[in-house]
Every structure is written in structure tokens, then in C-alpha cells.
Amino acid sequence: MNAPTHHGERTAHLDTAGTGRMPDAVRTVLARCTALDDRLGTAALQESLGDVLHTRIHERLGALLSVPAADTILATGAAQAFEAYLHGITPGPGDRIWTTPHEGVANLTALHALRDRTRCRLEVVPLRPDGDLDLDWMRTHLDEDVALVSAVHLSPACGTVNPVHDIGRLLAPHRARYTVDASHSAGRLPVDAARIGCHLLTADGWRFLRGPHTTGFAYIAPTPHLAPDAAPYRAAAPEPAAVAALDAALAHHTATARPPHEDLLPLLRAAVRHTPGMELLAGGQEQAAILAFRHAQIPAAAIRRGLARRGVVLAKTVAHETPLHPAGRVTAPALRASLHHDNTAQDIDRFRQALAEVLLEERGAAAHPARPARGALAAAGAATTPLGPAGRAGPGGSGAPSPYRARPVRRRGHLTLHRAT
Structure with a gap:
């Protein structure tokens, strides 16, 4: 619900991709659980939310993603779930991992850390002139050296809907693991992880699902050779109050998204x-x-x-x-x-x-000569990292230092990337 402004009108909230506004019912659950946590402690809150934390939230996530409830996990965010998953895989020095120009900075930083750790190569799937991913390029360059493909369902840059199902069918006969970032599509577009055919699908709970911050989740496809206690299953879980509020947000989404x-x-x-x-x-x-x-x-x-x-x-x-x-x-x-x-x-x-x-x-x-414009155009746009030959990210391939070094900039609330020196 849009809140009244100081003029008495309702705010036109056009930034759900950044932060969704929690429905009143979700905010009420979060406040009630937080108060109980403050008064009686986390253990008492966990006990009172036992069914929600261990069963119902996963049933709702399974229904949202069209996968078994047992194959879903909670995390503090999509990026955290993605990073935890990457800790559980080890590409070889001759392997390649693919990303796309739609990749967000957090996932891109995790991919560079994986490259630096394993000495594999990181390549970027190019875009066609119309702005869509070049699937023909993928077909031409796909072989058994490609160990991981990371795609974004709905691009946060400009709303491109990427062909994640086509990519899944293309990769199915090959060894490459396939991850999909659904942070901006979950709650806005139908997300069928089983039909996409991905090994990992991650999403945030606070965007189009309008849950609380520091909530996220993932679908992890059953993998026979992956031990149950492997790194992907050790992603940090949200606080119990946040999980209860996410559960309420999922219920609200189910009730309102159908018409x-x-x-x-x-x-x-x-x-x-x-x-x-x-x-x-x-x-x-x-x-x-x-x-x-x-x-x-x-x-x-x-x-x-x-x-x-x-x-x-x-x-x-x-x-x-x-x-x-x-x-x-x-x-x-x-x-x-x-x-x-x-x-x-x-x-x-x-x-x-x-x-x-x-x-x-x-x-x-x-x-007006005596009054400059409110936001006089300043030198803007720090240098970004160009793509190297064949769509490869940054200079060099295997063994080269990561061209990104993430550093939080609190004033803007995002990560700033710098060239490594």
C-alpha cells in the first residue's frame, strides 16, 4: 500500500526493484515477532515459530518456484546464497565459467573470487545488437570446458527478460552447472526452476515479494555427488522474525498475484x-x-x-x-x-x-544566472571495465588479477569497483 505524502496524497512508489514496500500484514508480523524476541529471547521466538521456520516457509517457497519444498533453503540474500554455492565447486585451471552483461556486482565479485581461487577463466556472453543475449554465440563456443554458466532472469539494468529456459535446454547435455539469479523476477514473473533446468536459483525476499530486508532464498537441485553438509547448505539463515515476515509476504503474494x-x-x-x-x-x-x-x-x-x-x-x-x-x-x-x-x-x-x-x-x-540548476551536471560515471577479446571480462584470463575490488560506499549504498593495481 502506498503511504500518504506530506501533501496528503499517496506516494507513487516506482522502485519495487530496489526495495518493495511491505504490506501492512507483513509489517505487523515483523513487529510482533521482533517484540517477542526482545521480550523473551530468540529461543522462545524460534519455539513459537517452529512450524513456520521448518515447514511452512519451505512449502511456500517450493510452490513459488515449482520445486519440492525440501530443495529450498533460506539465506540472508540472493548474493549470499550464490556465494555459498560457489564455495562448494572447484573448476579446474582449464575450465571456463560464463557470466553475462546483466550480472550484478555482488555475483560478479563472487565469480572473480572463484576465478582467482581456482585459476579458471571468466568469459562474458555478448549481447546482440538488439540487446538480447547472443544464444548463437553460446552454441558456437559451448564445449565440455565450460564448467559454470551464471545467468540473470530479469535484468536490473533495464528490465530485459533473458531466455533462461532456452539456456537451460542448451546446457542440459553438457557438464556445465547452471545458476540463475531471480532476484528481480521472483514475485513479478512466473519462476519455474524445474522447467528452467538450473542447478541453483537464487532470489531476494525484499524486492517484488515485499518481505523484509536480509531475507533471501534459493533452490538447489539435488546433486548425487554433493554431500548433504556441503557449502551450499551452510548459507547463513535470516533471523526468525524476518523468516516469519517473509512467510507472511509469500502468503500475501499468493493471495494478490493471481488476478x-x-x-x-x-x-x-x-x-x-x-x-x-x-x-x-x-x-x-x-x-x-x-x-x-x-x-x-x-x-x-x-x-x-x-x-x-x-x-x-x-x-x-x-x-x-x-x-x-x-x-x-x-x-x-x-x-x-x-x-x-x-x-x-x-x-x-x-x-x-x-x-x-x-x-x-x-x-x-x-x-537563471544567479541560481545554478539544483543538480548541475558534474563529471559522472567512473571508468568501467571494458570487455576483452571474445567477450572476456577484463584484461587477461586465467591467472590474471581480478579487475574488480569491491569496497562499500556508505553514502550511496552500493559497491564501488576499482581496477586492481
């Missing part, structure tokens, strides 16, 4: 396209839920702040969040709007009107 919902993305795209000076960032042939765009002269930060003052919430993208994607290599940050089932056409109208007001305000401020 047909209007696809508002065409309305949002038209609102951006018909605004002078705005540029859409291409999202491939199939796009869902997420739209990225920028203005030719006015900084994204200034637009985002102006929209927020008018009760419209969306995100400013940062190149380092998806450093291999073309959208991350533009000369300035962009804006990202994302749509949930509970958004309405009125939210899009509100966005369109607020955007026009912000652009008019910023142009007027820029034209």
Missing part, C-alpha cells in the same frame, strides 16, 4: 518517450517491470530528488551495479522505474506530471 493485472510498462514507456529530452535505455525484445532512462542535459540525481519532493519514488542507477552492461557505461547515471502489481495507471499519470514539473524547474534554474 490478471494490467501491464503498465507500455504506459510508463510512453510517458518517458513523449517527454522532450528523455532517452530510453534499450531493454531487448522482451522487457518487463523495469524501465531505465536518462535526460540529455539534466542529471539523474536532480530529477530523482525533484520527483521525490512531488511524491514519486524511483531509483537512480549507478554504473557499478551492473558494470558489464551497456546501460552502465553511459556518460552519466540514469533513472530506473519499476512496477509492481499494486501500481496503477494513476501512478503513471502522477509520474508524467511530476516529471514535466521537475524538468521545467531544472531548466528555469539553469537559465
